[in-house]
Amino acid sequence: MNSRQENKAVETDISDSRKGSSQYSTKQIAMASSVKKKIKCCSVMKMFMMALTFSFTCKALSGVIMKSSITQIERRFGTTTSEAGLIDGSFEIGNLLVITLVSHFGAKSHIPRIIGIGCFITGIGSFLTALPHFLMGHYRYNSVSNANPLDNSTVTYAPCSTDVNSAGNNRSSILLESGCKSESGSHMWIYVMIGNLLRGIGESPIGPLGLTYIDNFSKEGHSTFYVGILHSISMIGPIIGYLLGSLCAKLYVDIGSVDLSTITINPNDSRWVGAWWLGFLIAGVLNVASGIPFFYFPKNLKKARKQSTGPIPLDAPSTNENVSQKLNFKDSEQAKKTDGLAGFFHSLKCIITNQIYILFLISTLMTVSSFIGSITYIPKYLELEYDVSMSKSNFLMGTTTMPFVAISVLLAGYISKKLKLSVMGIVKLLLISRIGSLALQAFLWILNCGNQPIAGLTVTYNGNDPGTTQNIPFSFCNSDCNCDANVWDPVCGDDGLTYMSPCLAGCEYSVGHGKDLVFRNCSCVEANNFQSGNSSVYLGKCPKADDCSRNFIYYIILSSFTSFVIGLAIPSSITLIFKFVEPELKSLAMGFNLLLMRAIGGILAPIYFGAAIDVTCLKWDTNNCGDRGACRIYDSTSFRNRFFGLKMAIRAPEIICYIFLFIAIKKKYQENNTGLANNGGMDVDQSNLKEPLKNNKQLASSAHADGESHI
Template identity: 85%
Template sequence: MASSVKKKTKCCDVLKMFMVALTFSFTCKALSGVIMKSSITQIERRFGITTSEAGFIDGSFEIGNLLVITLVSHFGAKSHIPRLIGIGCFIMGIGSFLTALPHFFMGPYRYDSIINANPLDNSTVTYTPCSTDVNSAGNNRSSLLLESGCKSESHSFMWIYVFVGNLLRGIGESPIGPLGLTYIDNFAKEGHSTFYMGILHSISMIGPTIGYLLGSLCAKLYVDFGSVDLSSITINPNDSRWVGAWWLGFLVAGSLNIASGIPFFYFPKNLKKARKQSTGPTPLDAPSTKENGGQKLNFKDSEQTKRNGLAGFFYSLKCIITNKVYILFLISTLMTVSSFIGSITYIPKYLELEYGMSMAKSNFLLGTTTMPFVAISLLLGGYISKKLKLSVMGIAKLFFITNIGSSTFLAFLWFLNCGKQPIAGLTVTYTGNDPGTTENIPFSFCNSDCNCDANVWDPVCGDDGLTYMSPCLAGCKYSVGHGKDLVFRNCSCVEANNFQSGNSSAYLGKCPKTDDCSRNFIYYMILSSLSSFIIGLGGTSAIVLIFKFVEPERKSLAMGFNSVVIRTLGGILAPIYYGAAIDVTCLKWDTDNCGDQGACRMYDPASFRNRFFGLTGGLRASGIICYIFLFIAMKKKYQENKTGLSNNGGIDMDQSNLKEPLKNNLVSSPHADGETHI
C-alpha cells in the first residue's frame, strides 16, 4: 500500500515537472513566433522586397510545420514524446540562429537618401539640394551609376536564409503542441487535463508579451548599431526607411528555445499511472447509452485501435475527414484564424501608416495591452465554462457569441482614421489642395529649375505643413546642421505656400499627425483590446470541441490535421494575399541602385485601410456564416435533454470535464497554435 502511494506521488511529481518544462517551451516558441511577426516589416525593408514576398517568408514557418506535423502527431504519440519535444526545441533554436545569419554577411544598410550620395562630415558644410547642375550628386543618381556601375545593396538573395531558418522553426515546433498536450492528457488524473491545459496556455501568454517588448526594443536600435556612426544617421524609428536590429531578437529566441529543450531528455517515455483510454472524452458522433448512472462509450470502429502503421494512419484520417461536424467546425475556424493571422502580421505596418506610430511603439503597445487582455480572457473563459457547467452546445454558443462581439468591435475600428496624409505631388497638389485622386506628379513650377531625382524618397516637412518627397522637390537651396538635426533653408515650394509667416524651411521626416489623430489612436487601442478580450473568452472552448468531435484515440491526429489545414490555408496563404492586397495600395516604391523595385515607402492610407479591414471583415463574416450552419447541424443531431443525453444518441459533456475549469489552449481557436496563437 505504501509502495503504491509512493509510486503515485512520484508519478504526479514527474508530471508536474513536465508541465513546468512544457510551459517554458510553449512560452519560448510563442516568443520566437512574435519576434518574427514584429520583425517582418523590418525584414521587408532590409532586403528590399515587397509586402507579399515578406508574407511568403513569414509563411515559411507554416510550410515547415505542414511538412511533418501530421506524421509527427500520429506516429509521435507512440514514440518517446518528451525526447521528440526536446529535439524539436533544438531545431527551433537552430532555425532562429539561421534566420539572423544574413545580418553578419551583408554590408551596412544604406537607405535611399540624397544625403548619402553626398555625405557631410561632422562640420556644418552647406549642402545644396536644389541645383541646376545636371551632374549634381544626389539629385541625379543615374549619372553616378554610369560611372560606378550598378550594384544592388538591399535587393539580396540573402533573404533565403531567413526563409529556410523560419521553415526549420516550423519543423521544430511540430511535436511540441500536439505531443505535449497528448502526454498530459494521457497521464493526468481523470478530469485534470483541461485544468493543466488551461494553466499551460494561460502562463505561456507571457511569451507573446515578452516577444513584443523585445521586438520593440530591437526596433528602436538601428540595424547596424555598434558598427556605424549613429550620429550620421538622418532617419528615426518613425521613418518608413528605418530598419531596426531585427536580427537581435532571433539570437535571443534561439538561445531560449535550445535551453527549453534540455529538460525533456530527462523525462520517461511512460508514467506508471496512465489513465485508461476509456476515460477519455466522448466524441459527439458516438452513440451513448445510460447504464448504472454513467456513460458507456460505444464506437462503431473499435477495431481501429488494433490497426498499426500507415494503414491505421490513413484509416484514422479517413474517419476524421468524413466527420461532418468536425469539418464544419474546421472550416468556420479557418476563416476566423485566417483573419487573425493576416491582421496580426501587418498591424504594426497599419499603425505606422494610419497613426504615425513607429514599429517600436506599436510592438510595445501590443505587448502591454492586447496580450494581457488575451491572457486574462483565457482564464476568465475557462472559469465561465466551469461555473456555468456548459455543455458542448453551451460551449458552441459561447464561441459563437464571442465571435459576433469581437467582429462588432472590429467594424468600429474600420471607421477610425486620420484621413489622407498631405504629401505634395503624391496625395495633394503643391498648393495643398486635394486632387480627388492620388496624382503622383512630383514636379511643379516651384521646383522646375531643380535637377531632382523623382525616385528618391527622402521626405521633409515644410513650415507650410506639407510633406515633400525630398528636400530637392521642396526647392530647398541649402542646408545647415548635421545628422538628424539637418535643416533645409530657402525652400521655394514652402515659400510659395507660406505667404503670411515668410518661413521657408523644411525638416527631416514627414510632418507629424494632428491631435485628432492621437485621440483616434487611443480609441483604436481601447476597441482593439476589447475585441481581443471578447474573442479570447470563446477561444478557450475550441480544443474541447475538437476533443468532443472525435474518438479518444484520434485526438492527437485530429489536432494535427486541424493544424495542417489552418497552417496551409491560413498560416501560409493569409500573409501572402494580405500582403498582395497591401502592395496594390503603394504610392511610392523604393528603387535600388540598379533601378529595380524595392520595398514600398508610402501607401495610400484610405485604400490600405479599406483593403486591410475589408479582408479581415470578409473572413470574419464568412466564418460566422459557416458557424451558423455548424450550430444548426449540432443542434439538430445532438439535442440535449435534462440528463445531458440526446434522444438520438448525442451526448453532453462528460462529468469529468465538468469538474475542472475549461481553461484550454488556443489551438484551432481564433488564436491558433504555434505561430498563429499570439
C-alpha cells in the first residue's frame, strides 16, 4: 500500500509539474505574442507618421508653388490682379465645400484610404492647373522684335517711321488680322482655377483625419509629441516650395519648345513669364506618390492594442486606462443626448455669445487677412519697388522669411514651457508680438526707392517731375513717328530715362538682333542728351539707383526680423482658442474659427488686395483682340501706399481688439482669486496648455494652415 501510494504521489507530482510547465509555456507564448503585437503596432504607427509627414510636406509645397506663381499666371493669361486673387482663393473655396463632411464622415470610415484618395485628388488638381500650358500656343509679348521678319540682319527695323503701313506702327491691326481669338489667352485660366479648387478638396482630409488617426491609436500622451514632429519636419515644404518657385520663375515659360536666343526680355521685365507650370507638375507627382502608402495601412489599430494587453482576470482591479475608457464611454453617451441639429445650434449659440471668444476671433481674423493679402503680393511689390525679379523674391522668401518664422515658433513654444506662462502671460506675449510687428511694418513702409523715371508716365520727356503721374505718351520729339501708344516695349536711353517703346523714343533704326538689339539716332534721347551726343536706347528698363540696392538690403533684414516677431505669436494664438470656451465646445470653436479664417481671410483677402493694386496701374497691356490684359507698370508710390496702407488699416483695429481682450481677461482674473479655471465656463486649466492637441484633432489644420493661408 505504501509503495502504491508513493507511486501515485510521484505520478501526481509529475502530472502537476507537467501541467505547471504547460501553463508556464502558454503564458510565455502569450507574452511573446503580446510583445510582437506591440512591436507591430508601434511600427505601423511610425510608418504612418512617416507617410503623413511626407504628405504634409507635399501639400505645403503645393500651396507655396501657387503663391509664388500667381503673378506669372496673371501675366500668362492676361488677367487683372484681383482676378488672379480669385484664382488663388479658389483653393479655400474647394476646401470649405467638403471640410465639414470629410471631417465628420471620414472619421468613421477607413481614414488612411481617404487620406490617400485626398492625396491623389490633390495631385490631379496640380496636373489640371498646369494643363493650359500644353493646350495654348507659345507665349507672345509685345516687342518690336516680334514684328521684325529679319532677325539675323544687322540693320533690321525702323521704329520711328511716317509710313502708316509699317509693321511696328500698326502692330495691333496686323495681329488682329492674324486671328486674335486663337492667339489670345481666352478663358484658359478657368482650368487653373478649377485645378486649384480640386487641390483644396483633396487636401481637406489630410490634416483633420491624419491627426484623428494619430490621436486614436498612439500611446497615451504620445499624440502631442507626434504632432510636434509632424509640423516641425513639414516646415521643409514651404522652404522647398519657394526655392522651386524661384527656379521655375527663372526659366522661360516655353523652355524646350522655343529658341531662347530669340527672347529679348529677361526675368526682371514685367512681360517675363517663368515656367509656372513646371512647379505644378512636380508638386502633382509628389502628391500622388505621397498617397500610395496610405492604402497599405489598416483601418484601425484598436484590436492590436487590446490584444497586446493580454487576458485580464475578471476580478482584476481597474487600471487608470480602464477608468479613462469608461469615462470616455460615459462622455460619448452624454454626447449622444445632445446630438443633432438642436444640440449643434445650442453649442454654436454658446460660442457666439461668448464675448471673449468673439473678441479673439475678430482679432485673429484681421491678422490672417493682413498676412494672406501681404504674402500673396509681396513678390510683385519687391519687383516694382526694388527692381527684383520674381525668381529672386521667391528665393529670398524661402531662405529668410520661412526659416525665421520656424525658429521663432520653436522659441515661443520653449519660452511658454520654460516660464510656465499662464493665460495672462500668453496674452501678454501675443500682444507684444502684434504691436512689435506692426511697428516694424511701419518702418518697412518708409523704406522705398520712389517711382522710376518713365517718359510720358512718371516724368515728362525732358526728365522733369510733373508732381503727379501722367499718361501723355507723345511729345514734340516723337510727333512725326506713327507710334502705337498701347505697346509696352520699354527701352533705356543714354539720358537715363526709360521710354515706353523705341518708337516713342524717336529711334530711326536698329542694329543687332535678340537681346543685343540696339536702337540708334533716337530724337527724344538726343534732345535730353545734347552735350554727350549719345542718342541710343537699349532693351529693358533703366536700372534703379545705387541707393535703392542699399535700401533693399535694409528691407530684407528688417523683413526677416519682422517675420521672427510675428512667429512668436503663432503658438499663443493656437493655444488661446481653447482657453475661452467650455471643454466640450473646443472642437466646434476651432471649426468655426477655421471657417471664418478661410472664407474671409483665405478667399476675400487676395481679391480686395488685388483690387486695390489694380487701381495703381499706369500701363495696361492689350491682347491681340484689343482687350485689356495684365498690368505692365504700376505707380510705385501709389502701390506702396495702398499696399501698406491697407495692411495697416486692418492691423490697427486688430491691436485695439487685442488690448480689449487683454483687459477683459485681466478683469476675469480679478473677479476670481483662483483664476479662470472655474469661472463661467472658462476652461483655463493650465494642464490644457501642456497638451492642447489632445483635446482637438483639428488643430493641425490651423497650425499648418494647409500650406495656403498661413504658409
